[in-house]
Each structure stands twice: as C-alpha cells, then as structure tokens.
Amino acid sequence: MGAKVKVIHYLNQFFSQIGGEEQAFTKPFIREGAIGPGLLLGQLLGEDYEIISTVVCGDNYMADNTEQAVQEVFDLIADLKPDLFIAGPAFNAGRYGPACGVLSKAVGEKFGIPAVSGMYEENPGAEMYRKHAYIIKTNDSARHMRKDVAKMANIARKLVENIEFSDEDMASYFKQGYRKNLFVEKPGAVRAVDMMLQKMEKKPFVTELEMPKFEDVMPSDAIKEMKNAKIALVTEGGVCSLGNPEGLVASRADKYIEFDISEMDRLSNERFQVNHGGYNNTHANNNPNLIVPLDLMRAYEKEGKIGSIHGTLYSTSGNGTSLANSTRFGEEIAQKLLNDGVDGVVLTAT
Amino acid sequence: MKLQMKNYKVDDVQFSSETLYSDGVLSLDKDALIKEVMAGVEGIEIKLSIAKPGDKTRITHVMDSAKPVYKLNGPTFPGLVDASEKVGEGETLTLDGIAVVQTGSYPGVMEGIIDMHGEGSKYSYFSNTVNLVVEMNVIDEMSSETFAKLSKEIVLKTAKLVALAACDQEPTSVQTFEKNQNVDGLKKVGYVCYMESLGLFRNVYLYGKDTTDIRPKVVHPNEIIDGALVSGNFEIAAHKNPTYFHQTNPIITELCKRDGKELSFEGVILSTERGVLEIKESYAKEIALFAQEMNLDGVIISKEGGGHADADLMLCVKELQERGIDTVITLNEIGGPNGDLPPIVSATPEADAVISNGNNDELITFDSVETVLGGEMINGSIDAKTSFESSVGLVYCSTNQLGVNTMAIKEY
Numbered sequence: 001m002g003a004k005v006k007v008i009h010y011l012n013q014f015f016s017q018i019g020g021e022e023q024a025f026t027k028p029f030i031r032e033g034a035i036g037p038g039l040l041l042g043q044l045l046g047e048d049y050e051i052i053s054t055v056v057c058g059d060n061y062m063a064d065n066t067e068q069a070v071q072e073v074f075d076l077i078a079d080l081k082p083d084l085f086i087a088g089p090a091f092n093a094g095r096y097g098p099a100c101g102v103l104s105k106a107v108g109e110k111f112g113i114p115a116v117s118g119m120y121e122e123n124p125g126a127e128m129y130r131k132h133a134y135i136i137k138t139n140d141s142a143r144h145m146r147k148d149v150a151k152m153a154n155i156a157r158k159l160v161e162n163i164e165f166s167d168e169d170m171a172s173y174f175k176q177g178y179r180k181n182l183f184v185e186k187p188g189a190v191r192a193v194d195m196m197l198q199k200m201e202k203k204p205f206v207t208e209l210e211m212p213k214f215e216d217v218m219p220s221d222a223i224k225e226m227k228n229a230k231i232a233l234v235t236e237g238g239v240c241s242l243g244n245p246e247g248l249v250a251s252r253a254d255k256y257i258e259f260d261i262s263e264m265d266r267l268s269n270e271r272f273q274v275n276h277g278g279y280n281n282t283h284a285n286n287n288p289n290l291i292v293p294l295d296l297m298r299a300y301e302k303e304g305k306i307g308s309i310h311g312t313l314y315s316t317s318g319n320g321t322s323l324a325n326s327t328r329f330g331e332e333i334a335q336k337l338l339n340d341g342v343d344g345v346v347l348t349a350t
Numbered sequence: 351m352k353l354q355m356k357n358y359k360v361d362d363v364q365f366s367s368e369t370l371y372s373d374g375v376l377s378l379d380k381d382a383l384i385k386e387v388m389a390g391v392e393g394i395e396i397k398l399s400i401a402k403p404g405d406k407t408r409i410t411h412v413m414d415s416a417k418p419v420y421k422l423n424g425p426t427f428p429g430l431v432d433a434s435e436k437v438g439e440g441e442t443l444t445l446d447g448i449a450v451v452q453t454g455s456y457p458g459v460m461e462g463i464i465d466m467h468g469e470g471s472k473y474s475y476f477s478n479t480v481n482l483v484v485e486m487n488v489i490d491e492m493s494s495e496t497f498a499k500l501s502k503e504i505v506l507k508t509a510k511l512v513a514l515a516a517c518d519q520e521p522t523s524v525q526t527f528e529k530n531q532n533v534d535g536l537k538k539v540g541y542v543c544y545m546e547s548l549g550l551f552r553n554v555y556l557y558g559k560d561t562t563d564i565r566p567k568v569v570h571p572n573e574i575i576d577g578a579l580v581s582g583n584f585e586i587a588a589h590k591n592p593t594y595f596h597q598t599n600p601i602i603t604e605l606c607k608r609d610g611k612e613l614s615f616e617g618v619i620l621s622t623e624r625g626v627l628e629i630k631e632s633y634a635k636e637i638a639l640f641a642q643e644m645n646l647d648g649v650i651i652s653k654e655g656g657g658h659a660d661a662d663l664m665l666c667v668k669e670l671q672e673r674g675i676d677t678v679i680t681l682n683e684i685g686g687p688n689g690d691l692p693p694i695v696s697a698t699p700e701a702d703a704v705i706s707n708g709n710n711d712e713l714i715t716f717d718s719v720e721t722v723l724g725g726e727m728i729n730g731s732i733d734a735k736t737s738f739e740s741s742v743g744l745v746y747c748s749t750n751q752l753g754v755n756t757m758a759i760k761e762y
Contacts, residue, residue, distance in 0.1 A: 131690070170762070178762045179689030181708045181742065183472075188680050188707045188753025189600035192650050193539075196678045197612055199703050200537045200648045208759060209683070209704040211697040249729075250460065251586060252711075252741075277460055277585055278657065279625075280549040282494065320586070320656055320684055322711070323691045 004050040005160055008077055009038040010087035010103055012096045016056040024095075026058035028072045037142075037149060041086060044153035049160075052080060055103075059095035062102075070106045082113060084160055089118030089148050090125060092140040097125025104133035114159035118152045121174075130174035134159065137174060229343040232310035234333060236318025237284065237291035237350045238276025239267070250277035251319040256329045262311030266295035278319035279350045291348055310342050318349065351439045352528040353572040356521035358513075360447040363400050363480045371516040376448065378482070378512065387507045393490035394500060398508075399723050401451075401466050401481040408716075409464040409483055410724040410734050412746045413452040413584045415476060415594040416505055418445040418513035419577060426513075427506040427577045429558015436557075438572030443513050446522070449479040449594055450512065452505040453724035454486030456497060458551055461729050462587025462746040468717030473748040475755060476594075483723045484508055494550055498582055502555070506580065506593075527572050530610025537647040539613045541571070541601055542637055544662055545591075546655035547622040551584040554596075554654075556620070566621040566636045568644075571602045574618060583654065588682060588710045588743040588750065591654045595752050601650055601680070616644050623655065623662040630662050638669035648676040652752050656684055660696040671700040680705040682749035683759065687713050687741070707750060708757035710743025 013023035015036045034042045034051035042051045055073055062069045085107040087100035100117040102125075108115030109132075118136035119126045126135050134155050138148035151172045158165060186194070191208075198205040223229050239259075240248040246257045261267070267288035274284040274291055289295045292313060300306045314333045318326070337345065359374050366377035380398050388396060401407045422441040425432030451464065464476045471477035486501050545554040547561040554561045556569075557578055569578070574596055583590040602618065609615035619640050624630045641649055649670055653659040660681070667677045679701055683693030689709050718737040728734050728744075742748050749757055 175761050177690050179683065179685050179693065179709055179759045180762060181689075181712050181757055182760050183756045184758045185756065187600060187756050188705045188750075188758070189604050190753070191758070192601060192678050192680045192705045192753055193604045193608060193613075195703050195705065196539060196648045196650055196676065197537075199676045199678060200539075200613075205703060207702055207704045208706040209681070209693060211699060211701055211704075212692040212694065214692065214697065280552070281458065282550065322684070322686050324686060 004048055005083045006081065007045065007049055007051045007084045007086060008080065008082040008107070009034060009041060009051050009054045010085070010100060011036055011038065011054060011056050012093070012099065013056065013058045016054065018056065024058040024060035026056070027061055028055060028057040028069055028076060030055050030076045037089070037145065040146060040149050041153060044150050045157060049084070052082070053077065057099065059093070059099055062099040063095050066102055070102060073103060073107070074110060077107070082111060084113055084156055085111070085115040086152060086156060087115070087117040089136070089138045089152065090123060091138055091142060092120040092123050094124060097123035098128055099125070101125035101129025101133065101135065104135070105129055108133055114156060116152050116156045116159070118148055126174050131176050135174045136172055223344050226306055227304055228307045230308050230310055230341060231297065231306050232312070232337050232342045232345045233261070233292050233294060233297065234314045234345050235292050235348045236316055237348055238274040238317035239272055239288055239292055239313070239315040240275050242271060242273050244273065244275050248275050248315070248317055250275050250317055253317045253319070253321045254325055256314055256316035256333065259313045259315070260311060261294060261313045264294060265298050267292055276317045276319055276350060291350065293346065293348070297346065310337070310340060312340070351570055351572050352526065353439050353576055354441045355525040355527065356441060356443045357523045357525060358443065358445050358516040358519065359522040360445050360480060363448060363482060365400065369515045371519055376445070376512070376515060378515070383508070383511060386511055387504055391500065391504065393488060393492045394504065395487045395489050396504060397485040397487070399483045399485065401483055401723060403466055403471070403478050403480070405466040406720040407466040408470070408719040408722050408734055409451060409453055409481065410461065410722060410728055411453045411455055411459060412462040412464055412587065412724065413454070413459055413501070414505060414581050415449045415451045415592045416509040417594050417597045418448060418450060418509045419443065419597065420510055420513035420517065421577070426510045427580060430503055430555060430580055431506045431510055434557045436573065437576040437578055438570050442576055443516055443521070445513050445516060447479055448512070449476050449481050450505055450509045451476065451481045451483045452486070452501065453483060455725045456486070456488060458494060459584040460586055461744060463728065463744055464746050465716060465719070467719070469714055470716045470745055473714070473742055473745040473757070475747055475750070482508070482512065485724055498550060502580065502582060527575065527606055529615070532610050533614035536610070536612070536614040538616045538645055539605060539648045539650065540616045540619060540641055540644055540646040541605060542619045542621065542649055542651040542666060543574070544651065544653040544659065545620065545622050546583055546659060548625065551582070553582040555580040555582055561622055564622060566619055566633050566640065568640055569618050569620055571606065571615065571618050574599055575602055586655065586743070587746045588748045589655045591750065591752055592747060595747070595750060595754055600752055600754050601652060605650070616646055623653065623659045625658060630665050634662065634665035634669045637666055638673055638675070641670055641675050642673055646675055648678070651677060651679045653681060654751065657695055660694045664696045664698040664701060667701045668698050676703070677701070678703040678705065680707065680751055680753045682707045682751050683709040684711055685709045686711050689759070705753060706759045707753055707755060708742065708748065708759055710749050711741050713739055714742050715739050
C-alpha cells in the first residue's frame, strides 16, 4: 500500500481526557493525531492506517445543538480528505452513543467514506443509527476496551479494503436491516421440516424472518355534523380510465391518479374501468361504483345527509404496494385533501 | 392408503413422427398430440414448442405448469380430465425432468417469465426442466370463466397424453407413499396448506371443483400429490403455487420421507385464504381444532399469494401456538429493492419460526434471448427479447412459498 489510509477519530470530553461533566458543553475542536482510546485503535488498525486527527466534542453540546455541531465538525475536517471515520466506542453512555451515531451517519454520507462506531446493545444510539453506519456490539463499559476496539478496527479495515465479511464479522455489528437474497444448500421445505424438529424438541433454531413491527394508525375524531361535511372519495381499488391510458399497474403500484368527478352522478363503465391484480375485476368493470360508491354518495348529498362531495377522486391499486410508496401516496393525498378543506374520506379498500 | 409413483426420467424431448419414450428420450408426434388434446375444444388454438435448459429462450406470460402423469386404473387429474373420483392410491406413471407449461396472452393474466439461460435462469425451477410449452390463442370470444376452465383442461390433458407415452416401459424408479405405522415416540406433525382461492384466475381446483367456498378440510397427502389439487391461479408469478408443485409438494414429500424416522406425518389440512376478517379468524380456529383433534405436536403452514394471505397465516399461527401446537411457516418477502422495507404486511409475535424463500423485490438483470415463447412483450412495455432490469419476483416461482428452491435471505 502507498499512502496511508487517513482516519479521523471522534471522542467525547471524557474519553479525550479534557474533563468530566463540567466539560460536557465544549464545542467541537480538533487535535492532531490520536489520543486516548485512539492510541489503541491506531495500533490495532495497523501501520497502513494513520489517525491523522481526533475530533472532540462535549456530549451535551452535541445533544443540544446537533445540527450546528455536525456542521462544525464538517468544517473542522473538510480539508483533511479522510478515508475512514471512527467514533467511540461509546459503550453504554447514553449521550455519547447518539453523538457517535449521528456523526458516523453524517460524516459517512458527506464524505462518502466508511463510518464505524461501537456501542452496547442498550445504548439508544445503536437502534437510532444502526441502519446508517457499522455499529459494533461492545460491552457496556470500557473494561473490555481492547476486545471491543479490535472488532471495530477489523470491520473498518475490511470496509476500506473491500474484503467480504465472514459470518463472525457479520455477527459483530448491529444489523443494518438490509435483507438480500442468496442461495443456500437446502430448499425451503427441507429447512422448514428441520426447523420444526428443532422447535418441537425445544432445541435452538434461528428464524429466517424476525416479525416486523408495524406502526398503529390512530383514527381521527368522528365528524360531528355530517350534513355540513365535505367528503372525498379515495380508493386503492385500481379505478382508471377505460383502456387504462394512465398506465396504472395491477400490482406494486408506483403512483396514484386523480379524476375530476365534480360533474358526475356516478362512475360510468364507458368512462372508467379497474386494473387491480388483487381481486376479480369483472363486476367492478361492469359497475365501477361498486369500488367507488359515487352513485350512493350523490344520493346522500341530495338527501342532505352529507354536505358535499369533493370534486377530485384519488385512485391507486393497492396490491403488494411497497410501504414506502403507500406512505408517500397517503401523505400526498392527505395534504391535498387538507388543502381543499375536506372533512372526511370514504376510503374504499378491496 | 398406498400410492406408488413410477418415475420415468426424461433427459430430452423432441418432436418426431411418432410418440414414444425410450432411454430417457421422449419423442412426441406434435400434430397427433394437438389433434387429440383439442378434440371437441372450440374457441382456442394451441401451439406446442420445446424449451430446454441452456436454450436462448424466454417463456413469457406463464400461467401454470403441470407434471406429466398418467394414472393406471384410475382418474388422471380427477374432475378436470377424468372422472371426479378419489385418488391417492394405486399406481401413477410420472415423467421427471419435464414440465408442461401453459402460456398465452389473455386479459387479466399477470406476467411471469421463465428464462432458459443467463441470469434469469438461476431463479426458476423450470429453467432446469425440459419444457413442453403450450401456447394458447383465443380465436372466438369466450368468457373469462370459460377460458380459465378450458385452458386448464387443455394443459392437463396434454400432461396426461405425454405421460401415456411411457406406459409400456420400465420405470427409472418407483417411489412408495404410505403412512408408516411404526411411529412410537415420534412427534406428530401436520401440514396446513393455505390456498389462494378467491374466484376467477385466482383459485384452486379440488377434484375439479373451485375451492373458493370450501371450509377447511382434512385430506390425505397422497390425494394432493396424485393430482386432486390443480392450480387455477394466473396471478403474481412468484406468489402462486402451480399445479406442478401441488403434484410434487415439497413439504409433503419431505414429511413423507421423514415419516416413521424423525416424525409421524399425520395429514394435511387444506384451507382457503379469505377476504373478510371474521372468516379468516373462524377458519384459523377451525384449523386449530382439527390440529387438536389430530393430536398434533407441530404444524408446518404454507400460503399462496401475499397481502391478505399474510393475515390468514398469522391468525392461524396464533390459534395453534395458543393451543400449545408448535408452528413453522414458510413464505416470501416483499421488502423493496433494497430489502429494507417490512417484508410482510401482517405479523404476530407467536410466529417465531419462519422460513423465508427470498425477497421478490430484489432487482436482477435479465439477459437478452433469441427466442420468445408466449408473447412478445413483458408487462406490455418491455420487448421480451432484450436485456432488462426487473425484480426477481417476475420470474415464475422464483421465491415459491412451498419452499421448492434453495433461495433464502440474509440480513446485513
């Protein structure tokens, strides 16, 4: 290797030995070379690596002024052209962990370089930033410093040198949550029977999918005066124009479409159809009002049961749509409805 | 119930002036075969082609696939080709290494492709079989219901007639499926097979009858692998369970293999996935009651489709686990191209033992091909001969949820 790999190391007031709690409001500053745990880190990274500078910041300052502090760190290291950023380890220090995490994410993204930190599993910084940096699982305190820093150095080196991780390497950091396909020796059915036998015998097994946790959606308050309410129609039932000139796909939708229905009494099957891979489309194609009940809503409007019907219909096909797309559709449609003074929505799902 | 599968290994298939099976080579008289299959059929034309592993061929618009079988002294594909009589015992001829693949353009049929070479061929079971491709073309207007049933009968009849070619030959091997009685001290395991039976183009036939309205029921595993269950699912390529994998259901065959050795395989509970929560819950409970009646210690559960199916699966897991019955489920994921989105849409903490057959959304680059069978365009927008990028879920049965493939997933 020619020139040494340039490393920037980050420490808080305590590990940089500038002081204790009374120094927690110290603004970011920079020291040349390695200090404190950085000396050990430099040694473990080996002679091809050089900790050119150490950035130090007080934990409270970073926690209270995060955005500004990150910018100050950027300014301090902008001219140094680092190849690698290492923060901590923070062990179980509750302010130091998120500080290491936020800087690893920010510096890694800003400079396009690998960023590595280390934390105990209960450190809030681990869960907050594991997706955005390589956060090594450490002990809860500095008593096994050498072992923990060695793991950080190992992952850092492999990232810089583009060496594939071993299973042991992969177990050494908090999962970033990216699931990738691969081929294994046994087919799924055989693995299922193997797992069944282990489970029934109360022997260890490892599930191939941890259950995801879903956000609960709280319904909004009830509308008190329906007779004055402006109601919108929104559907994931795949309503599109006849012949689908909008190109609404039947599954994995990447967009929603909108129609002006202000002059319509019902959805005519000469004007609309559906394109949705999740249910039998025949009946809805004959009568699109089965999916979007404009006909009934107009009757309610005439009877005075509701105030009015919003002039725009929003439609997508909700069939295997990604959570990211669904969330975006929901946010955008909701914002448009709010802007238009809509009070309530009949959201038809299939 | 004792079933003997007489297996005939097929290494190659060719069109010829006569139909016969000899030394692993299956010769087919194409014109005679078409004539016999299509006798009495109106409104549909078919074209037969052969696609072999390594051919620079892409099969598009794949609707279903079937394994050639011929039942001796009994009905082949009961209720659809032959009389609707019970199967699962006696002798059945079956050809290994060949699949009859149903394709063609029809409104409402969703895309699914099989690549016989290149990157795409790593992902489908049917990239490694010699495929007799039955391409359907509707020439007279017909209802979707008629097309669904008629096209099914055509494919299954083809599968039967092809297998018949081996009738007077010695099988390569014989496999016996019979419950082992010597199971003292072994844990009792059952299999719950959820089916996506939601009506047209998304249903499953049991003895020729649409299962959309059936309640959960116990069947003998031999019935399923002997042709009682036929797929009518023309929807999402990686989510559906084709007829071929009902006939060779890998969970059933694996449980049969270990029956009397490591476990006691007690039977199959069939259930449909429903669109209404109360019915989902009631079916899950009904399944759990069956499992309790059968004194099961453990149940493996598979599903078909995604979305709604996830909820059925999770409710079933919950009901079984609450009754002290261990569960393992097998599924695939829709975690987005980077695999960082929620992989399923419904979850329960009791589902602590899961087999994942891969993420449908991961992107791969398909190679260009010289020949396309089934239709020239993919999803109406991609020239099927070209190289393009798309999700692995576009590949027919790539992440099949019965656990056919060796695809798995690793979290980074």
